[in-house]
Amino acid sequence: xxxxxxxxxxxxxxxxxxxxxxxxxxxxxxxxxxxxxxxxxxxxxxxxxxxxxxxxxxxxxxxxxxxxxxxxxxxxxxxxxxxxxxxxxxxxxxxxxxxxxxxxxxxxxxxxxxxxxxxxxxxxxxxxxxxxxxxxxxxxxxxxxxxxxxxxxxxxxxxxxxxxxxxxxxxxxxxxxxxxxxxxxxxxxxxxxxxxxxxxxxxxxxxxxxxxxxxxxxxxxxxxxxxxxxxxxxxxxxxxxxxxxxxxxxxxxxxxxxxxxxxxxxxxxxxxxxxxxxxxxxxxxxxxxxxxxxxxxxxxxxxxxxxxxxxxxxxxxxxxxxxxxxxxxxxxxxxxxxxxxxxxxxxxxxxxxxxxxxxxxxxxxxxxxxxxxxxxxxxxxxxxxxxxxxxxxxxxxxxxxxxxxxxxxxxxxxxxxxxxxxxxxxxxxxxxxxxxxxxxxxxxxxxxxxxxxxxxxxxxxxxxxxxxxxxxxxxxxxxxxxxxxxxxxxxxxxxxx
Amino acid sequence: xxxxxxxxxxxxxxxxxxxxxxxxxxxxxxxxxxxxxxxxxxxxxxxxxxxxxxxxxxxxxxxxxxxxxxxxxxxxxxxxxxxxxxxxxxxxxxxxxxxxxxxxxxxxxxxxxxxxxxxxxxxxxxxxxxxxxxxxxxxxxxxxxxxxxxxxxxxxxxxxxxxxxxxxxxxxxxxxxxxxxxxxxxxxxxxxxxxxxxxxxxxxxxxxxxxxxxxxxxxxxxxxxxxxxxxxxxxxxxxxxxxxxxxxxxxxxxxxxxxxxxxxxxxxxxxxxxxxxxxxxxxxxxxxxxxxxxxxxxxxxxxxxxxxxxxxxxxxxxxxxxxxxxxxxxxxxxxxxxxxxxxxxxxxxxxxxxxxxxxxxxxxxxxxxxxxxxxxxxxxxxxxxxxxxxxxxxxxxxxxxxxxxxxxxxxxxxxxxxxxxxxxxxxxxxxxxxxxxxxxxxxxxxxxxxxxxxxxxxxxxxxxxxxxxxxxxxxxxxxxxxxxxxxxxxxxxxxxxxx
Numbered sequence: 001x002x003x004x005x006x007x008x009x010x011x012x013x014x015x016x017x018x019x020x021x022x023x024x025x026x027x028x029x030x031x032x033x034x035x036x037x038x039x040x041x042x043x044x045x046x047x048x049x050x051x052x053x054x055x056x057x058x059x060x061x062x063x064x065x066x067x068x069x070x071x072x073x074x075x076x077x078x079x080x081x082x083x084x085x086x087x088x089x090x091x092x093x094x095x096x097x098x099x100x101x102x103x104x105x106x107x108x109x110x111x112x113x114x115x116x117x118x119x120x121x122x123x124x125x126x127x128x129x130x131x132x133x134x135x136x137x138x139x140x141x142x143x144x145x146x147x148x149x150x151x152x153x154x155x156x157x158x159x160x161x162x163x164x165x166x167x168x169x170x171x172x173x174x175x176x177x178x179x180x181x182x183x184x185x186x187x188x189x190x191x192x193x194x195x196x197x198x199x200x201x202x203x204x205x206x207x208x209x210x211x212x213x214x215x216x217x218x219x220x221x222x223x224x225x226x227x228x229x230x231x232x233x234x235x236x237x238x239x240x241x242x243x244x245x246x247x248x249x250x251x252x253x254x255x256x257x258x259x260x261x262x263x264x265x266x267x268x269x270x271x272x273x274x275x276x277x278x279x280x281x282x283x284x285x286x287x288x289x290x291x292x293x294x295x296x297x298x299x300x301x302x303x304x305x306x307x308x309x310x311x312x313x314x315x316x317x318x319x320x321x322x323x324x325x326x327x328x329x330x331x332x333x334x335x336x337x338x339x340x341x342x343x344x345x346x347x348x349x350x351x352x353x354x355x356x357x358x359x360x361x362x363x364x365x366x367x368x369x370x371x372x373x374x375x376x377x378x379x380x381x382x383x384x385x386x387x388x389x390x391x392x393x394x395x396x397x398x399x400x401x402x403x404x405x406x407x408x409x410x411x412x413x414x415x416x417x418x419x420x421x422x423x424x425x426x427x428x429x430x431x432x433x434x435x436x437x438x439x440x441x442x443x444x445x446x447x448x449x450x451x452x453x454x455x456x457x458x459x460x461x462x463x464x465x466x467x468x469x470x471x472x473x474x475x476x477x478x479x480x481x482x483x484x485x486x487x488x489x490x491x492x493x494x495x496x497x
Numbered sequence: 498x499x500x501x502x503x504x505x506x507x508x509x510x511x512x513x514x515x516x517x518x519x520x521x522x523x524x525x526x527x528x529x530x531x532x533x534x535x536x537x538x539x540x541x542x543x544x545x546x547x548x549x550x551x552x553x554x555x556x557x558x559x560x561x562x563x564x565x566x567x568x569x570x571x572x573x574x575x576x577x578x579x580x581x582x583x584x585x586x587x588x589x590x591x592x593x594x595x596x597x598x599x600x601x602x603x604x605x606x607x608x609x610x611x612x613x614x615x616x617x618x619x620x621x622x623x624x625x626x627x628x629x630x631x632x633x634x635x636x637x638x639x640x641x642x643x644x645x646x647x648x649x650x651x652x653x654x655x656x657x658x659x660x661x662x663x664x665x666x667x668x669x670x671x672x673x674x675x676x677x678x679x680x681x682x683x684x685x686x687x688x689x690x691x692x693x694x695x696x697x698x699x700x701x702x703x704x705x706x707x708x709x710x711x712x713x714x715x716x717x718x719x720x721x722x723x724x725x726x727x728x729x730x731x732x733x734x735x736x737x738x739x740x741x742x743x744x745x746x747x748x749x750x751x752x753x754x755x756x757x758x759x760x761x762x763x764x765x766x767x768x769x770x771x772x773x774x775x776x777x778x779x780x781x782x783x784x785x786x787x788x789x790x791x792x793x794x795x796x797x798x799x800x801x802x803x804x805x806x807x808x809x810x811x812x813x814x815x816x817x818x819x820x821x822x823x824x825x826x827x828x829x830x831x832x833x834x835x836x837x838x839x840x841x842x843x844x845x846x847x848x849x850x851x852x853x854x855x856x857x858x859x860x861x862x863x864x865x866x867x868x869x870x871x872x873x874x875x876x877x878x879x880x881x882x883x884x885x886x887x888x889x890x891x892x893x894x895x896x897x898x899x900x901x902x903x904x905x906x907x908x909x910x911x912x913x914x915x916x917x918x919x920x921x922x923x924x925x926x927x928x929x930x931x932x933x934x935x936x937x938x939x940x941x942x943x944x945x946x947x948x949x950x951x952x953x954x955x956x957x958x959x960x961x962x963x964x965x966x967x968x969x970x971x972x973x974x975x976x977x978x979x980x981x982x983x984x985x986x987x988x989x990x991x992x993x994x995x996x
Contacts, residue, residue: 030523042722043741049778228535230532243535243538246534
């Protein structure tokens with residue numbers, strides 16, 4: 001057997017194993033989706049066991065020695081570094097090494113801690129009782145420290161966490177971008193303090209079935225179809241792709257506002273990215289979006305850059321007005337678009353507008369670093385939260401439920417995740433400027449209900465590549481530059497200043 | 498019990514059960530939720546999961562643990578959890594390890610291919626398109642049978658997959674009795690004149706049917722906390738986890754049959770729901786056989802759902818829900834219509850009496866095929882001939898004849914008899930319930946079904962797979978499988994009354 005055919009055999013073998021791992025993850029995704037969408041509540045206990053078994057099996061299969069041996073055999077493989085094969089080997093190798101670093105006992109402890117802490121968080125938030133959640137947060141931080149210690153060669157502790165969501169991104173880099181944003185955003189918020197936009201007109205009532213109809217029309221115009229997509233209602237919207245050709249979105253429709261429409265477009269952005277990944281990457285680690293920030297850049301693109309643009313509403317507002325003739329009959333298009341783009345410093349990240357959103361994230365990013373460094377103790381967290389909300393957004397936090405307890409992320413051990421939201425915003429406009437440079441006036445296309453050229457451009461330049469390129473390389477390929485806050489700031493200034 | 502080896506066995510079995518429960522959910526999701534574009538990826542995922550579950554189960558260390566635990570099995574009460582788990586697992590294990598994984602793979606691939614050929618073949622009424630697939634299946638079945646010790650009859654090995662320990666000879670004897678009694682009964686009923694059931698084929702809003710079905714199930718013991726009910730073209734029941742019971746039904750706009758299909762699936766679900774919680778995540782945690790399972794679906798569909806007392810309670814409510822359609826139909830007319838006996842072409846549309854003739858016909862043909870007494874190419878002719886002999890109906894084409902069911906395409910030879918065995922067993926259990934609880938009709942007339950459900954739960958459902966099907970029937974009814982109660986029931990309920 002020649003070296004080439006031996007390598008080809010190793011590669012086939014590796015792909016077979018990765019396919020099995022992907023199939024188990026497919027099952028995990030369906031179980032998770034079902035638990036949130038369709039499972040009768042009493043099934044939760046048994047489901048937890050089944051999910052844990054699947055997770056353990058996919059983990060064990062992936063970290064097994066034979067995967068390492070195959071990667072070793074393939075290391076010297078003489079392929080074009082730009083080929084799919086080289087990418088598959090590189091991505092798998094990186095993932096395998098990182099996963100092997102963490103002892104399975106620690107993985108198990110973290111999974112259990114998440115289960116316990118999220119239940120405690122639920123109750124603590126309902127009662128606005130931070131003290132009852134504090135020990136769980138301390139436990140999560142302790143586990144994170146142990147996790148960080150698995151990667152002694154990485155100097156900055158927070159870099160270890162970032163690496164899980166944003167390969168190659170450093171804390172220093174994020175700090176540089178966020179410091180710049182912070183200064184400008186605070187100033188912009190200050191200038192918009194007297195925003196005269198009337199967002200009261202968005203208070204409904206908007207009957208749920210009609211909102212769902214509006215969501216369906218938008219999704220259809222964006223390019224989803226019933227043979228591949230579905231959309232359901234859950235308290236917290238999310239997107240899921242169990243496998244190729246199976247894209248599932250959820251939204252939360254509340255009669256009192258129109259936010260479900262925007263969350264539908266947001267989740268569509270996640271969904272379309274996954275949908276358009278090259279199908280030859282299916283059942284391999286290349287078959288998903290490149291990073292959390294890249295993913296978020298696309299959800300924000302479809303939610304904000306498209307979904308809050310004048311062109312989009314020129315097309316869709318007449319339809320919306322017809323659907324909600326009673327509430328919107330007397331509201332003209334211009335007032336409506338100003339209403340959905342009102343800048344209003346508020347308490348809750350999930351409800352924040354495009355301008356203030358970034359400050360919610362920067363606050364969390366700073367606190368995470370301080371908590372890990374020990375310069376802020378869990379005990380003092382609520383007070384510091386309140387003080388900083390005052391500094392950054394000029395709002396007073398009345399209770400912890402609407403303060404430090406509002407997000408689930410820390411309860412489930414997600415530290416290092418928050419910054420990717422804001423990096424997504426930054427990247428979204430970098431890519432957008434490129435798309436506009438290539439395609440010309442998008443607003444005009446949107447006003448005709450034409451979104452396919454944008455979608456096709458994004459498919460060609462971003463989506464189809466899946467995880468083939470590290471996020472930094474992908475960004476360079478698409479935009480010709482590194483992470484850069486200028487386009488995003490330009491966009492905000494042009495739209496809101 | 499603090500025997501570490503027993504705990505290890507339990508752990509291993511819990512993992513296998515979890516993997517097959519995950520497969521159950523994926524199967525349910527595919528039929529109920531998944532966008533059709535996902536089917537190729539889903540097929541891969543399901544195949545990986547089933548292979549993994551199978552590999553984990555037939556692993557050598559499970560065999561060793563079972564050997565090492567013989568002492569515990571013999572030293573514990575036969576009825577104990579420990580003894581039952583070891584005993585039943587050993588039986589499953591010995592059976593599973595007899596069949597080489599390659600053959601398992603070939604069979605499931607053949608089934609997938611044949612099932613995709615069956616759809617169009619039925620559509621076009623083209624038996625020839627399915628014939629080679631059935632021939633492949635029969636070849637594979639022969640190789641499968643050869644994996645086991647020589648049986649009395651080849652068919653025994655196939656039957657054992659669905660009704661463990663049941664012998665072909667025993668089924669034949671029961672079916673002979675049924676045939677002798679039912680052929681003349683069908684004739685008598687036919688001579689007594691037609692029952693009008695045309696009002697059942699009006700337009701009935703599917704959403705209202707669903708609401709009504711849920712109202713019935715609510716009285717039976719369905720709660721939103723543990724159950725759900727969805728729409729699919731073929732009704733089925735799935736249990737992807739303990740206390741997670743899923744039913745589907747097909748609410749169609751032109752008849753009310755979905756009400757009965759829903760009660761049928763509920764019976765399957767209730768059996769699964771009632772298995773003792775301590776048996777969850779073990780091979781003991783489900784219903785014991787298809788025959789026993791079917792006995793419970795038929796109990797809730799027919800013995801409860803087509804009884805006079807049930808409709809005494811529900812008919813006024815049904816009339817209220819569908820007043821335009823049923824205003825001028827009285828309760829007795831309705832009762833007679835839903836119990837109309839009339840020979841017909843399609844098994845799943847058949848009434849309580851003729852249903853069994855459809856099954857007996859299939860049972861006979863299956864044996865002849867597997868024993869080589871009937872060639873696949875001659876199957877359609879044999880089918881049509883026997884439909885004429887048993888039910889006096891003429892089969893106009895193969896779509897409404899030999900191609901109507903998917904079972905054979907899926908490789909499910911030996912499955913059909915369990916449907917009629919279920920009917921037979923349902924009455925044995927039913928007579929026992931009546932001996933113990935007295936008249937059930939009074940409760941039904943008030944919309945109360947708790948005492949029946951609780952009795953079944955306590956005496957049957959709770960047992961799961963701890964005992965063999967035969968042992969289970971004997972524990973519940975005190976006797977072996979016996980066709981007499983069922984024949985008695987059919988005569989009493991459906992034979993024409995002398996004028």
